[in-house]
Amino acid sequence: MSLPATLNVPRAKRLDLIPPYLFGEIARQKKQALAEGRDLIDLGIGDPDQPTPPEIIDALYEAAKDPETHRYDESNAGDPIFLDAAAKWFEGRFGVKLDPNSELLLLIGSKEGLAHLCWAYVDAGDYTLVQDPSYTVPKVNTLMAGGIPHLMPLTAANNWLPVLSDIPTEVAKAAKIMFLNYPHNPTGATATSAFFAEAVEFAKNYDILICQDCAYSEVNYDDYRAPSILQTPGAIDIAIETHSLSKTLNMTGWRVGFAAGNPDAIATLNKLKSNIDSKQFAAIDRAAAWALLNVNNDHTLELYQRRRDILVDGLNSLGWKLEKPKAAFYIWAPVPPGYTSMSFVSDLLSKAGVLAIPGVGYGENGEGYVRMSLTLSGDKNGERIAEAVERIRQNLTINW
Numbered sequence: 001m002s003l004p005a006t007l008n009v010p011r012a013k014r015l016d017l018i019p020p021y022l023f024g025e026i027a028r029q030k031k032q033a034l035a036e037g038r039d040l041i042d043l044g045i046g047d048p049d050q051p052t053p054p055e056i057i058d059a060l061y062e063a064a065k066d067p068e069t070h071r072y073d074e075s076n077a078g079d080p081i082f083l084d085a086a087a088k089w090f091e092g093r094f095g096v097k098l099d100p101n102s103e104l105l106l107l108i109g110s111k112e113g114l115a116h117l118c119w120a121y122v123d124a125g126d127y128t129l130v131q132d133p134s135y136t137v138p139k140v141n142t143l144m145a146g147g148i149p150h151l152m153p154l155t156a157a158n159n160w161l162p163v164l165s166d167i168p169t170e171v172a173k174a175a176k177i178m179f180l181n182y183p184h185n186p187t188g189a190t191a192t193s194a195f196f197a198e199a200v201e202f203a204k205n206y207d208i209l210i211c212q213d214c215a216y217s218e219v220n221y222d223d224y225r226a227p228s229i230l231q232t233p234g235a236i237d238i239a240i241e242t243h244s245l246s247k248t249l250n251m252t253g254w255r256v257g258f259a260a261g262n263p264d265a266i267a268t269l270n271k272l273k274s275n276i277d278s279k280q281f282a283a284i285d286r287a288a289a290w291a292l293l294n295v296n297n298d299h300t301l302e303l304y305q306r307r308r309d310i311l312v313d314g315l316n317s318l319g320w321k322l323e324k325p326k327a328a329f330y331i332w333a334p335v336p337p338g339y340t341s342m343s344f345v346s347d348l349l350s351k352a353g354v355l356a357i358p359g360v361g362y363g364e365n366g367e368g369y370v371r372m373s374l375t376l377s378g379d380k381n382g383e384r385i386a387e388a389v390e391r392i393r394q395n396l397t398i399n400w
């Protein structure tokens with residue numbers, strides 16, 4: 001069989017602006033280890049390992065039987081059943097009343113909303129303010145839209161919150177969007193109400209839209225409850241928040257979330273989206289609407305919390321000094337002296353058969369750290385996490 005001819009059509013130059021994939025060597029080592037039949041403990045992927053609760057699947061089946069869901073969803077901003085449920089959920093959870101007709105927008109997952117928000121607001125040369133380290137979608141889409149992502153460094157010294165007074169005035173004046181994400185991937189950091197209030201004040205001073213990514217709002221431990229930025233007085237004037245069922249209810253594959261907040265920003269994002277996508281299969285958002293109001297995921301949260309405790313206590317017994325994160329499902333650990341984040345991940349993989357993500361993959365300020373995810377497939381009750389700690393103990397020499 002002959003290979004197809006090389007396509008002689010140059011791709012759009014914007015695709016060349018996507019930063020290089022940093023994990024090529026790690027991916028190669030992982031592939032090789034698996035080919036050799038080694039037993040890897042994969043703490044790399046941040047994707048709930050537990051299935052979607054079965055009652056949500058039943059709700060999907062019921063919704064799928066209604067032929068109305070088989071057609072284009074011609075609603076403005078999403079099926080009113082979903083938007084009403086999102087408004088009700090938001091009020092119950094955060095005590096914030098939202099108008100489902102103007103302050104909510106159905107998303108095909110929050111990734112889609114974050115990406116399209118850049119395309120809706122960023123012209124060539126515009127700045128966005130992005131956290132570093134961070135989930136890469138806001139930065140990459142700013143670049144593709146011709147904008148300039150200004151990095152807001154996050155450090156342990158400031159509890160992984162940006163120092164807004166460090167943003168140069170000229171950049172703040174030229175910035176369109178400030179992207180925040182709390183609870184935070186990859187550090188597991190949480191924001192205080194005081195920080196949100198400071199961000200709202202800053203954004204109002206410079207006319208910057210805040211987009212706070214709240215994908216991990218429901219992944220909370222002990223008695224912590226993550227706040228919404230929309231609880232901040234005046235935030236609705238300047239902010240939107242993206243929410244997702246992905247991490248909340250083990251529904252990453254379903255692709256459903258919503259944006260909430262400032263009506264102008266919601267309408268602007270909707271204008272862009274309505275010229276690109278036609279929403280998802282309506283049975284998905286009907287099932288999601290039901291799930292938001294009827295299902296809790298405490299069982300999964302208890303499992304993550306058990307794994308968190310085993311991993312943090314275990315690493316601390318090897319000399320780390322980690323605090324237990326209050327939210328999200330990541331352990332963000334400094335690498336021992338003498339290592340870079342890449343070389344430590346490489347040693348973890350080759351010597352201990354444990355896979356983690358080098359912090360530098362989330363931005364230059366992630367150097368010196370690795371991210372370990374608590375969503376470990378095949379782990380029933382923390383036993384594989386305990387084994388990961390044992391393998392590190394036995395196979396790596398760590399000198400603090």
Ligand SMILES: Cc1ncc(COP(=O)(O)O)c(C=O)c1O
Nearest residue numbers: 109110111135185215244246257
């Ligand atoms: C910080 C953050 N935001 C957004 C997303 C995307 O979530 P969704 O499945 O809602 O698109 C992720 C997924 O890993 C994430 O870590």
